[in-house]
Amino acid sequence: MNLPADHPSIPRPKVGVLLMNLGTPDGPDARSVRRYLGEFLSDRRVVEIPPIAWQPILRGIILNTRPKKSAHAYGQVWREDGSPLAAITRAQAVALEGAFGPDVLVDWAMRYGNPSIASRLDAMKAAGCERILLAPLYPQYCAATTATANDKAWAHLATLRWQPAIRTLPPYHDDPRYIAALKDSVETSLAELPFVPDAIVASFHGMPKRTLELGDPYHCHCQKTARLLSEAMGRELVVAFQSRFGPAKWLGPATDETLVDLARSGRRKVAIVAPGFSADCLETLEELAIRGRESFLEAGGTDFAYLPCLNDEPGGVAMLRGIIATELEGWVRLP
């Protein structure tokens, strides 16, 4: 007798879905930020300078100057339930609990800091998960984000005698469900504004230009997301790249300079959205919504609005449910 693979009499092992995001300090204080930045900026996927040259600069200069400044910035956006990035990623995991049926556990982890990827993989194994979907929550693939999150999981799996089966969530920069969720979210936010923007900026996190030249698809993925979102909305979007770090040449145009140029060229009412971030975080809430606003208004702009990320809003959660369900095919019977 040949039973179909999804026959109800065939027992199914438990499945884990691990949402992974970048990471964040444990507190908005210089000590915690120093520990976090030390781990983050020592990752060779993030700073591609040989350690012999980079570590003295990192330990001797950056970790002695940046933590105080960054801690102040984190303090401006910290919430009762912690760092926005961690709190929102946790809320996304909670919102997805039960979404794939009783045999699928959903949990979350951070590439740097806590909760660590290793500790959550261990918890999933202890709960009986024999199959795990690693889900780096980056719509656009970048070696400095997607690949390093997966690397960290592989490194832990390398220590296990009995490994679970593993799949990874591919980048979803051009998935129609992601583009539709972005369009709905942006249009809903725009409808609530007290002004009609002259320009809408789509700001993506930057990266060194050299990584594009070395073949990282991140820049192309960002451009494609922006094009598809612009087509879906039937409106022009101004693409820019934020969060420049260090002296090397980064992808451009830079968001801060773009905002100033827009104000000076007479586009005085601007809305800005950050489609590359699945959750609001320091880079959106402080760099865009606070500092971006200041520099735009100082340059002569009159109205500025930061439009939130998809976060744990129903549209964003439904999109995550859809793209994750696609990857679970054959592993679970979806409710």
Ligand SMILES: C=CC1=C(C)c2cc3[nH]c(cc4nc(cc5[nH]c(cc1n2)c(C)c5CCC(=O)O)C(CCC(=O)O)=C4C)c(C)c3C=C
């Ligand atoms: C969304 C994609 C991201 C890419 C690509 C990325 C690349 C990248 N980032 C740095 C340096 C820093 N990034 C920082 C914060 C930060 N970066 C991302 C996402 C991407 N980074 C997020 C979501 C966050 C926010 C974290 C939070 O806690 O809210 C910071 C730390 C903040 C600070 O001290 O100002 C640094 C530094 C590099 C070098 C890089 C290279 C490819």
Ligand SMILES: [Fe+2]
């Ligand atoms: Fe970053």
Ligand SMILES: [Fe+2]
């Ligand atoms: Fe920043």
